[in-house]
Amino acid sequence: MKSTQLPVNEYASFYAPYINALGEVDLIEELEIALHDFIRFVQNIPMDKFDYRYAEGKWDIKEIIQHVIDTERIFAYRALRISRNDKTPLPGFEENEYIENTAANKRSIQDLLTEFSAVRHSNLFLFKSFSEEQLKRIGIASNVAVSVRAIGFIMIGHPKHHLKIFQERYL
Incomplete structure (x- = not known):
């Protein structure tokens, strides 16, 4: 399935920037391509930037990468539960509390x-x-309707969103 074929009623409007920024991509192909793009981009960041914070209270690059990992795991769990026809509403998560409870910047x-x-x-x-x-x-x-396939596209768009932030605010 292509991202441009995804009906807008299958995800919350706050995910639209992640999905719309993808252009027309295939879900499975882009899950793999985007991984390599993310790794290549991060490997080219100068070493002295990894602990940089552009403002007080903002995450450093290592913490953002940890956030991307944590979020990917949560999205996958949601996709699994929904794909198995589990009708239980799934809770959101507090991303700042997650980062506060990691040692990302020591990794x-x-x-x-x-x-x-x-x-x-x-x-x-x-x-x-x-x-x-x-x-x-x-x-x-997170109190909104979402399809399994939309979760997949969100999983692609979320790290891309953070790469854009790296470019704009960290480099």
């Missing part, structure tokens, strides 16, 4: 990128396993 960039790669590869297998019917299933997450 190496390579360690963080290796973890992100492992998580994304696992999710690639998960999304390849879904039938067309499962991809179209809609559940409730």
Whole structure:
């Protein structure tokens, strides 16, 4: 499925910038391509920028990468539950509390990128396993309706959103 074919009623409007910024991409292909693009971009960031914060209280690049990993895991869990026709409304999460409870800025960039790669590869297998019917299933997450396939596109758009922030505010 292409991102441009995704009906807007399958995701909350606050996810629209993530999905709209993708252009016309295939879900499965782009899950893999975007992983490599993210890793390549981060590997080219100068070492002295990884602990930089553009303002007090803002996350550094390592913390943002940890946030991307945590969010990807949460999105995958949501996709799995919804794909299995679980009708339980799924809660949101407080991203700032998650980061406060990590040691992301004490980790190496390579360690963080290796973890992100492992998580994304696992999710690639998960999304390849879904039938067309499962991809179209809609559940409730963070108090809004979302389809499994929309979650996949959001998983692609979220790291891309943060790469744009890296470019604009960190480099």
